Amino acid sequence: MKTHLPTKTIQSLTILGGGTAGWMCAAYLAKHQPTLSVTVIESPHIASIGIGEGSTPHLQHFMQSLGVKECDWMPACQASYKTGIYFDNWNGDNSGYFHPFFSEMDAKTAEVYFVNANARRRGSEYIDKPEHYFLAAVLADKQQAPIPQQPLPRALEFGYHFDAQKLAQWLSAFSLARGVKHRQSTVTSVQHDSQTVIALTLESGEQIKSDFYVDASGFNGLLIEKTLEVPFISFSDQLLNDSAIAIAGDKITPLPSSTAAIAMPCGWRWQIPLQSRTGHGYVYSSAHISAQQAEAQLRQAAQLDTGPAKHLTMKVGMMARCVEGNVFAIGLAQSFIEPLEATALMVTGYSIELLHRLLSQQLEAQAINQQLSDLVLGIKEYVLAHYATSKRTDTQYWQDAKVAALNVRELDALLTHWRDGGDFDAWLHQHRSQSPYIRPSWYCLLGGMDHRDSCCQMPFEQAPTHIELAAKAYLTQLSDKHFIAHTKALQQLLLSDQRSA
Structure with a gap:
């Protein structure tokens, strides 16, 4: 219409x-x-x-469009910085990976990761993780905020917890x-x-x-x-998850600059650090677990003995x-x-x-309807990819979630092309040029989850060791030189007017 x-x-x-x-x-x-x-x-x-x-970097740009500084709103909202998300135990083996926000500062070091991720899916036994090649991941590992003490040649992308x-x-x-x-x-x-x-x-x-x-x-x-x-x-x-529980916990010190998304028996739980408290929650499928059981699992996993639970239907x-x-x-x-x-x-x-x-x-309205439909469907596909690529089979939930995700034909086509070892970049450019998720996001997810066909054996080129070491050293040195720890000093900085957003 x-x-x-x-x-x-x-x-x-x-x-x-x-x-x-x-x-x-x-x-x-x-x-x-x-x-x-x-x-x-x-x-x-x-x-x-x-x-x-939690937010993506879009909130950073939105607040800038209002003409406000971070020191104007962040303290009032108990906000902290977010450099990305840790995905823990999504393969059921206690492993994980970090999905950083990509910025222009990562352009060269990320290419090293892309080379190694492509080598891995084509048959290399070498295992590498995205967190080794993105500045946001280095900051998260050191619990640092993405606020440089000295100007950087390119702007950083980051989100917030609030x-x-x-x-x-x-x-x-x-x-x-x-x-x-x-x-x-x-x-x-x-x-x-x-x-x-x-x-x-x-x-x-x-x-x-x-x-x-x-x-x-x-x-x-x-x-x-x-x-x-x-x-x-x-x-x-x-998407099988239709319910959630939220419980407030104590503040984490020193304050992390990342979100945690931790796989659970019937869904996943979040851990979001704020200036005054930590937000804990469990997103789950009510067809696989009751609200009471889900609350008990969350309290046990996050060690939350007290505090009221807020139950939500999605x-x-x-x-x-x-x-x-x-x-x-x-x-x-x-x-x-x-x-x-x-x-x-x-x-x-x-x-x-x-x-x-x-x-x-x-x-016109028709164009807006199409753009927003494409955006939401693109997000849905990317979220489904987390379940489609999971190796977990330990509960009925994870078995059902994988089947449901792989029944989406368009996603199955994307994953098949990745596993086949072909030119994934060209395929993305041809078939996902309008997707809200760009090349680094897909590489971080698929490489981080180690999604591949173990029988695939194709010629591959792995990044030379000296190039890998140079990329990692560059990010670490940049972090040490330009960034401050995200501790009490950050809150004091936010409460002052000595810097601009």
Whole structure:
């Protein structure tokens, strides 16, 4: 279905729902559409999900687009830096690998890893890991932040760990200070005509009318799904995890600069370091384990004897269209993939940028629907690849997760080409040029998981030993010379105004 904006100029916009997604949208529009009248309707009866407390580098760029410094928002959100993710025990042998954020600083050293990863999949017995060749991985290993003491020739890519509720509160204050209106009330009914929302009726009986609406109502999808009846496309037959538990633990000292994603019997658990506490969680399949059993497993694995547990149900999938009539769905109302790669805020931020272009009449709704569909499907494929490449067979969950992932034809084609030993770079360029995951990400995952056909024997060229040693020495020396430890000194630095973001 082709969807167009009304021909008249959009002068007013209402965001249904607060939370991180709703307030990110309000803050961005307040900054980049200052003449637009923006109202946020936030129900006081609906608690924030807050399941994800990690981000990709997109959040770094998003906050920069608001014109704010890290010292403006990071202390208020108990935030710390994130250089990447440790994946532990995903093959069931207590091994693991680090998936770093790739930056231009890695251009030459990463090539050494690519050579060795290609040699391995073609029959070499030499085993190497991505963490040896990326600057972010060296920083994570040394528990250092990606904040250089001296200017670097290229910018570093990094994400953050943060308290999601505090981030929403900070964005709310930022938005209200710039003229965004805030109504704390529950919407009791929606007046609409065909594919157009006309007004929202609040519990007081008051009606809120706008030219355009953003649905940030979470899994409820009040406007996009329940009112305009856009179909929801479920991924439950491919991604089996539909539940999660979150428990707060003590702060880790010294503070790590990486997330941990640790495989469990029926899913995986996260460990996210904040300035004041550590976030622990377990993402699992309710078809394979009960909520009570999952909580017991998490408490035992993370040594969490006390503290309340927050149980969550996840609606995994996406709307067939995120733009319908005069409604744009963002956040959980638009799509959700389990937070294995911390992509939720990346999708939300990108969606908001597209919304800005839609309101400015720079892009049509049909193109936006296609772009966001491609983005979510690309993320789904990459997340599925973690299960498809796992060697674990110790529980029924891991057996079922692998089968479900390999039933996705497009992913199976990608993995087959990797195992066959052919020119994987050329294949990626031809078939995944629009994927959100670029060459380094695929090499880190497939090489890190040691995914290969052990019978494959092809000519290969392994990087000379002196080249490997030089690459590793370069990264270590760069780290020692330019970076500071991520300890109490970092928090003091963030609280000062002595440096810019």
